[in-house]
Amino acid sequence: xxxxxxxxxxxxxxxxxxxxxxxxxxxxxxxxxxxKELSQRMGLTASQIRQDLSCFGExxxxxYGYNIDFLFDSINKxxxxxxxxxxxxxxxxxxxxxxxxxxxxxxxxxxxxxIFDINxxxxxxxxxxxxxxxxxxxxxxxxxxxxxxxxxxxPREQTKAVAKKMYEYGIKGLWNFSATDLTLPKDxxxxxxxxxxxxxxxxxxxxxx
Amino acid sequence: xxxxxxxxxxxxxxxxxxxxxxxxxxxxxxxxxxxKELSQRMGLTASQIRQDLSCFGExxxxxYGYNIDFLFDSINKxxxxxxxxxxxxxxxxxxxxxxxxxxxxxxxxxxxxxIFDINxxxxxxxxxxxxxxxxxxxxxxxxxxxxxxxxxxxPREQTKAVAKKMYEYGIKGLWNFSATDLTLPKDxxxxxxxxxxxxxxxxxxxxxx
DNA sequence: TAGATTGTTAATCGATTAACAATC
DNA sequence: TAGATTGTTAATCGATTAACAATC
Numbered sequence: 001x002x003x004x005x006x007x008x009x010x011x012x013x014x015x016x017x018x019x020x021x022x023x024x025x026x027x028x029x030x031x032x033x034x035x036k037e038l039s040q041r042m043g044l045t046a047s048q049i050r051q052d053l054s055c056f057g058e059x060x061x062x063x064y065g066y067n068i069d070f071l072f073d074s075i076n077k078x079x080x081x082x083x084x085x086x087x088x089x090x091x092x093x094x095x096x097x098x099x100x101x102x103x104x105x106x107x108x109x110x111x112x113x114x115i116f117d118i119n120x121x122x123x124x125x126x127x128x129x130x131x132x133x134x135x136x137x138x139x140x141x142x143x144x145x146x147x148x149x150x151x152x153x154x155p156r157e158q159t160k161a162v163a164k165k166m167y168e169y170g171i172k173g174l175w176n177f178s179a180t181d182l183t184l185p186k187d188x189x190x191x192x193x194x195x196x197x198x199x200x201x202x203x204x205x206x207x208x209x
Numbered sequence: 210x211x212x213x214x215x216x217x218x219x220x221x222x223x224x225x226x227x228x229x230x231x232x233x234x235x236x237x238x239x240x241x242x243x244x245k246e247l248s249q250r251m252g253l254t255a256s257q258i259r260q261d262l263s264c265f266g267e268x269x270x271x272x273y274g275y276n277i278d279f280l281f282d283s284i285n286k287x288x289x290x291x292x293x294x295x296x297x298x299x300x301x302x303x304x305x306x307x308x309x310x311x312x313x314x315x316x317x318x319x320x321x322x323x324i325f326d327i328n329x330x331x332x333x334x335x336x337x338x339x340x341x342x343x344x345x346x347x348x349x350x351x352x353x354x355x356x357x358x359x360x361x362x363x364p365r366e367q368t369k370a371v372a373k374k375m376y377e378y379g380i381k382g383l384w385n386f387s388a389t390d391l392t393l394p395k396d397x398x399x400x401x402x403x404x405x406x407x408x409x410x411x412x413x414x415x416x417x418x
Numbered sequence: 419t420a421g422a423t424t425g426t427t428a429a430t431c432g433a434t435t436a437a438c439a440a441t442c
Numbered sequence: 443t444a445g446a447t448t449g450t451t452a453a454t455c456g457a458t459t460a461a462c463a464a465t466c
Contacts (some may be wrong), residue, residue, distance in 0.1 A: 010433070012413050016406035020388060034447060042390070046447090047435050054449055058355040062448040063442040069239070079409050087408075094310055098303035104365070104388040104405040110412070144340050148415055149408070156313070173415045175408060179229060179313040181251075189418050191411035193404065196313040197225035199296075200382060201318070203399035206219050206357055206382045207289040209398050215449050219457070243423060255423090265427055271424040272466040421466105428461080435454070442447085 007055045012110055015075055017042065019108075022072045034065035076109075085173075086108040086146055090162060091153035092117040092125075092132045093178050099151055100127045113145050114138075143170050149173035156180050163190075216264045224284055226251065228317075231281040243274035269394055285318075293318040294382075295355055299371060300362035301334075301341045302325040304386050308360055309336045322354050323347075351378050358382035365389050372399075 025033055035046040053059050053071075055195055056078050057138055060066045076082045077154075087110050089096045099105065100112050116135040123134050133141065141147075150166045152159050152174060160179040166174060167188050174190045176182055179197070182190050230251055234242055244255040251258075262268055265287050269275045285291045291353060296319050299306045308314065309321050324336055325344040332343050344379065350356075359375045361368050367401075368387040375383060376397050384401045385391055388406070391399050 007417075008433070012410055014266070015413070016403070016409040017390070019409075020390070020406075036447080043392075045435060047437095048433090050447095050449065051434075058449065060448050061442060062440070063446045065447065079413050081409060081412060085408075085412050085415070094303050094307035098307055099404065101303055102404060108403075108405055108409060110408055132403055157334060171409055172418070176385060177410055181226070181229070183252075187418060189411060189414040191414070193402065193406055193407055194225070195308065195311060196317055196319075197222070197229075198281050198400055198402055199294075199314055199319055200228075200290060200317060201221055201223040202358060202382055202384055203290060204224070204288050205398040205400070206294070208216075208342065209381070209396060217447060217457070256461095257457090259423095259425065260458075267425070269424055270466060271464070272422045274423065347429080424463105424465080426462090426464100428459105430457105430459070432457080433455085435452105437452080438450090440448085440450100442443105 005055065011052050013053055014044075015079055016108075018049075018052075019072065019075050019079075022068050022075070025068050026072065030068060031065055032065050034072075035060070037189065038064070051200070083108040084111060085148040086111055086113040087149040087175075088112075088114045088116065088138070088141070088147050088171075089118050089149060089151045089153060090135065090138070090166075091151075092119070092122045092127060093153060095153040096151070097127050099131060099153065113147060114141055115139075138166075140168060142171070147171050149175055151175040153177045214264065220261050220264055223253075224288055225317075227258075228281065228284050228288075229262075231277055231284070234277050235263040235281065240278060241274050241276055242280075242355075244269070246274070293320060294357040295320055295322040296358040296360060296384075297321075297323040297325065297347070297350070297356050298326050298360045298362060299344065299347070299375075300360075301328070301331045301336060302362055305360070305362040306336050308362065309339060319358070322356060323350055325350075347375075348378060351380070356380050358384055359385040360386065362386045 002010045003012045024181040035049045039046040059071050059074050087170055088120050090101055092115050096115060098169045100115055112130055115130050115132045116138055117132050118135045122132050125132050136146060152162060154162060159180055163174050172188050176190055179194055212277055246256040248255040268283050270281050298308055301324050305324060309324055321339055324339050324341045325347055326332060326341050327344045331341050334341050361371060361381045365370060365387040368389055372383050372391045376393050381397050385401045387400055388403055
């Protein structure tokens with residue numbers, strides 16, 4: 001199944017952005033776009049866009065450009081969002097609820113399969129129509145439901161231990177929201193959302209702009 | 210005030226991570242660290258750490274390494290977190306509340322000066338001890354309170370317009386949580402947290418690992 | 419002093435940009 | 443056919459790594 005050519009992180013990170021801009025063109029009922037037009041919209045070079053896409057195949061046509069629907073579908077296939085992913089959320093706090101309620105995440109094929117918490121008062125309640133379950137039932141839950149990704153929206157002190165446990169349960173994709181770095185075997189995949197890191201970079205830029 | 214040498218984005222993005230790892234060493238009561246030791250902890254090269262730090266000055270000592278407290282303080286100064294920033298949150302939904310309640314953000318000197326919403330039912334309520342105000346009072350609010358950063362945790366459709374307004378009000382730092390790219394004059398600074406982009410990258414890596 | 423480790427210069431590696439033949 | 447625009451190869455630029463003299 002795997003695409004065997006290794007594509008750089010920088011390219012992968014631009015793909016969702018292409019998707020968003022193509023979506024916007026679709027909303028405006030535009031059917032085709034050239035690398036030059038798209039580059040102007042996105043603040044990139046046309047060269048970079050063609051170079052990026054050429055990592056995965058040939059999606060355009062000389063003299064015409066790119067058919068937007070086709071390119072959109074193609075990038076979705078590259079990202080695997082056409083087949084979808086199952087996500088569980090560990091920690092039903094504000095961040096967990098933000099994810100559970102995010103339209104843009106679900107729109108891209110990430111289904112929230114379950115939400116788990118340790119707090120008795122939250123267990124049994126519903127978030128966006130999904131029942132909050134006892135965190136101790138995760139192992140059981142996984143036996144009957146395929147889970148691709150665990151979003152860790154729990155306090156920092158607990159994150160390393162929970163991540164390790166999730167990995168042992170066979171969940172290889174970890175979406176980490178704590179201000180800590182996870183070290184796991186290399187068949188695990190970790191993506192970090194470090195809010196405090198992000199705002200510190202913003203602060204630096206404000207002072208040095 | 211400005212540091213006039215331009216430092217690359219890649220270096221800036223690593224600074225908060227250095228801070229986190231130094232913090233962890235502090236928690237373990239360790240007083241000094243060499244670039245080699247730190248590199249092993251962080252999964253970088255010692256060379257890169259020394260190269261990164263040399264963008265801002267000289268913080269170490271031959272034969273000894275780095276004094277952790279001094280390096281920690283120095284990086285805080287570089288990032289401006291020692292002087293602090295004032296942040297307002299626009300949108301008191303789950304994401305807004307997650308920010309308002311984040312310890313790690315406040316710990317790094319980002320003070321939540323106000324929270325604003327359009328929803329009558331939320332206005333007047335309190336989040337982490339901060340009263341939610343009517344979004345229409347922002348302009349007035351800014352006249353009496355210095356605001357460095359506006360966190361935009363509102364629906365995507367409204368984000369571009371609100372960002373433009375905040376910029377016109379004189380807030381140059383925008384922390385954007387919507388799945389959209391903002392284009393503003395270049396004295397504005399935007400930092401994006403695109404959750405859906407992040408999880409798509411994670412999905413790709415799961416399939417191609 | 420001898421060993422360790424910095425800050426910096428030079429070498430390498432990777433990513434972006436430019437150029438252009440192929441072709442719709 | 444003529445003009446436009448792709449995919450790709452080559453050139454440039456920037457970031458990472460290696461090496462080492464300086465020095466604590």
